[in-house]
Amino acid sequence: MITTFQYALQQDNITIEQLLRDDFQVGKKVMHEMRMAKSVLNEAGEPMVWQHHYPKGTNLTFNVNVEPSSYVATNVCEVPxxxxxxxxxxxxxxxxxxxxxxxxxxxxxxxxxxxxxxxxxxxxxxxxxxxxxxxxxxxxxxxxxxxxxxxxxxxxxxKQIIRTYEAIVDGFMTQKSGSIRTSIGKDRHDSARRAVSPSGQTAITHFEVVGQDANFTKVHVILETGRTHQIRVHFSSIGYPITGDRMYGSRTRADNYSLQAKKLQFTHPITKEMIVVEDYK
Known part of the structure; x- marks a missing residue:
C-alpha cells in the first residue's frame, strides 16, 4: 500500500537528498529505499531529480510504501x-x-x-x-x-521529544527539584524487575515537586533517557517509591501505582508546527 502526502519546500536552493538527510533526518536505509522507488514526485507526477537544487515553495508529493502492521484489530477502538x-x-x-x-x-x-x-x-x-x-x-x-x-x-x-510525567510518591520529599543520575540494569534476583546498577545503562530523570502533604508528594518528571521502569526504579532508589507500586517498595495499597505520562511536546518534523498535547484525565 502507498501512503501519499504533499509538502512544500521551506528552504531555498535545496536538493531532495538534503531535505531528507538534514531537515527530515531520515536514516540512510529509508532514504535509499525512497530514492530507488522514486518516492518523491513533482506536481506533474514526475520523479524529482535528487541532486537538483529546488527553490523554496516547490511542491512535492511523497509516495511512501507501507507494509501493513501485524496487530490484530479490535472491533472498536476504545483508546482515546x-x-x-x-x-x-x-x-x-x-x-x-x-x-x-x-x-x-x-x-x-x-x-x-x-x-x-x-x-x-x-x-x-x-x-x-x-x-x-x-x-x-x-x-x-x-x-x-x-x-x-x-x-x-x-x-x-x-532528545527532541519532551515527555513529562506526573507521579505521586510515598513520603514528604525535602528536595524540591533535581536530577537522579544512576544507571539501571536487570535485577539479578527477579527478571521482571530493574534495579540501580553501576554496570547498567545510563539513566537520567529530572523532577520538580508540584504539591505535597505530610504523607505524599506530587512530582513532575522529565525523562532524558527511557530505560525500562526508569521513573519507578529511580524514585524507589532515593526512598520515595511511586504510590501503590508494590514491586518497587510502596507500602500504600492501591489498585494501581500513581504514574501518568502527562504531556508530549515536539516540533512536528514535517509540518514544523509545535505540537503540545496534555492528558487531563
Whole structure:
C-alpha cells in the first residue's frame, strides 16, 4: 500500500537528498529505499531529480510504501485519541493495558485498539514511537507511516521529544527539584524487575515537586533517557517509591501505582508546527 502526502519546500536552493538527510533526518536505509522507488514526485507526477537544487515553495508529493502492521484489530477502538494528522497519532493509554502485544495474535493492547482506528480510516500502518509500562497511563506517540516513524525515532534518540510525567510518591520529599543520575540494569534476583546498577545503562530523570502533604508528594518528571521502569526504579532508589507500586517498595495499597505520562511536546518534523498535547484525565 502507498501512503501519499504533499509538502512544500521551506528552504531555498535545496536538493531532495538534503531535505531528507538534514531537515527530515531520515536514516540512510529509508532514504535509499525512497530514492530507488522514486518516492518523491513533482506536481506533474514526475520523479524529482535528487541532486537538483529546488527553490523554496516547490511542491512535492511523497509516495511512501507501507507494509501493513501485524496487530490484530479490535472491533472498536476504545483508546482515546487526543491528536491526529496525516502523519501521527497521540493516544491516551489506560492503566493496566499493555502498549503492544508481546506474543503473536495477542489482542487487547493499546496498539490493537489503534490499528482498529487506522483500519477504519483506510490505513494499514501504525507503530508506537515509545512505550509505557502496563501500569502507567497516559500519552503514547504513534507513527502512521514508515517515513515519519524513522524521523520520530531519530528525534527521540536526540532528545527532541519532551515527555513529562506526573507521579505521586510515598513520603514528604525535602528536595524540591533535581536530577537522579544512576544507571539501571536487570535485577539479578527477579527478571521482571530493574534495579540501580553501576554496570547498567545510563539513566537520567529530572523532577520538580508540584504539591505535597505530610504523607505524599506530587512530582513532575522529565525523562532524558527511557530505560525500562526508569521513573519507578529511580524514585524507589532515593526512598520515595511511586504510590501503590508494590514491586518497587510502596507500602500504600492501591489498585494501581500513581504514574501518568502527562504531556508530549515536539516540533512536528514535517509540518514544523509545535505540537503540545496534555492528558487531563
Amino acid at each position: 485519541i487526543l491528536f491526529e494528522d496525516a502523519h501521527v497519532l497521540i493516544v491516551s493509554k489506560p492503566a493496566d493495558m499493555a502498549t503492544h502485544p508481546n506474543d503473536p495474535g495477542q489482542t487487547g493492547t493499546c496498539m490493537n485498539h489503534v490499528i482498529s482506528h487506522v483500519n477504519k480510516q483506510g490505513g494499514v500502518y501504525a507503530e508506537h514511537v515509545h512505550r509505557l509500562d502496563q501500569g502507567t497511563k497516559g500519552l503514547v506517540l504513534i507513527a502512521k507511516h514508515p517515513l515519519i516513524k524513522s524521523m520520530l525515532d531519530r528525534m527521540l534518540e536526540d
